[in-house]
Amino acid sequence: MLETRKVNFYYGDFHALKEINIKIPANSVTAFIGPSGCGKSTFLRLFNRMNDLIPDTRLTGECLIRGENIYHKSVDVSVLRKKTGMVFQKPNPFPKTIFENVAYGLRVDGISNRSFIADRVEQSLKSAALWDEVKDKLKKSAFELSGGQQQRLCIARALAISPSVILMDEPASALDPISTSKIEDLIHTLKKDYTIVIVTHNMQQAARISDKTGFFMLGELIEYDDTKKIFLNPSKEETQNYITGRFG
């Protein structure tokens, strides 16, 4: 589903990602773990070309979704981004109503069929396990929701554009434990329809929700394997040290 071949990424002179090769299967949850500044977020943001927004960056190698090189000249970035939903570290709803937040991706796509939009909003909110909590206040500002609800709203917003891939950049790090467990349950149910890649600082979380885990350190992908193997029997010493808490 997602694949990179010899990817190198530079912020100016800083070599942020080094020779990364990975193959991520469809309809699975893949977690990236590693110490701060190891490049896992940068790597995640390659898949919807979010790093394009940062000036003075450079990429070599190939980055593919379903076998298509997404950095090819012929690729329309906004079409690519419609296929990859993204959820950020902090809930970041738009200054709009709950309904309009979820409908946003459809509206910018030029869709104006009201019943279609209403159906899709309802469906997305249900998939994000938020519908029952907000169905009576769709016209209220998104800022009236709690942090956990806002984050699920952001997930619903990403689902509304029917992406095939969902990229999550530490989606639960700013939330309380109850909201976190709701998000984790949600990730579990979403897995059957979407390919999910999640960056997390929380190793228990990675162990709980992911099928595969990649361990990053200093811009290198040290180890990438089934989650069970990584946590129970890692083949590299650095991985072993990190997950047992000896550093990082």
Added chain:
Amino acid sequence: MRRAIEKVVEGLLTVSGATTSAIILLIVVFLFKEGAGFFRHSNVENGYSLCVSGKNPVYRLSSDEIKKIFDYEIVSWDEVGGESIEIVPFRMGNIMERYSEEELGEDYINLPAKIIEVTKEIPGIILFLPLQYIPDDVSVKKIEDSRIDVSDFFAGTDWIPTATPSPQFGLLPLLLGTLWVGLFAIIIALPLGLGVAIYMAELATPRIRNVLKPMIELLAGIPSVVYGFFGLVVLVPFIQRTLNLPVGETAFAGSIVLAIMSLPTIITVAEDAMRNTPQTVREASLGLGASHWQTIYRVIIPYSLSGISAAVVLGIGRAVGETMAVLMVTGNAAVIPQTLFEPVRTIPATIAAELGEAPAGGAHYNALFVLGCILFIITVVVSISAELISKKRVDS
């Protein structure tokens, strides 16, 4: 020791905060107190009075009626509730023409007697006299002093504070002049200002921005009299020539100068607001496939709306309160504006131009304070409404 210093600093800060608030409050109280004094003044010039014949049933005249009588616009007493007799207005000058200096005597000692005489001769007479010469006689009746009427002030269409016998303090030409110039200034400045703000916040490369931003901030530091000078020397003749007007000093010239003056404020504040939009919100929009432009008008502008309305308010505040530049280019004719291309006079320009010649404590002096109050109220209303707008938009 450190604890004590902290206490002292805390105390100092509290005191300075309290004093500042108290001073602001005192200024406002002073302004309104002086303004309220205006409505206690008589509608006839101080030290003078109007007299009519003792048989005349009219005992009270509004300032508008007095003005029309002395302008020969009202010619018969029946128009103001009296009998059908022709009105003959008499000022001191008319008395002097009628009687020689000898007849009036030294220090006008015979003047009261002569007034009785002339009043008997001309039954429709109305005299405008200094108080000390009014004779104490049944044949001469003083028109009752009436105070300046609130409605005369707010609905009055003439601003002639030096008119005799009854100065005209009509707010409308000044108020409309102010709003007229301010409104068009904002209409010109807002699209330009927001356009530049969007360009600088979202589109300009850092290099262009680093040049543009200090330049625009520099514009804000230029004294307003310089803008006025520029307007007078460049803009006014240009407008006069291109539009073929009798005078170039028009509301239009004022609006343009004001628009240029309020641009730096609008641009700086709006741009800061837009740049304060969190990067992740921007990325969320782009991540959903929105184009840069869609992100700007669907997310960044709504996100920074309170900052943008602050920019608008500051712009309007500048436009409504600005004095010097407007005074120099608008022509200062206190008439109700019909088009953009005629001279107008604004409230602040009136205060600046007339305060020097208004005797302290007189009706004119207090009238200028009322204008100040009105300016104050306009600014308060504008900021409150902007506050409400921005709040409402965030809530919905």
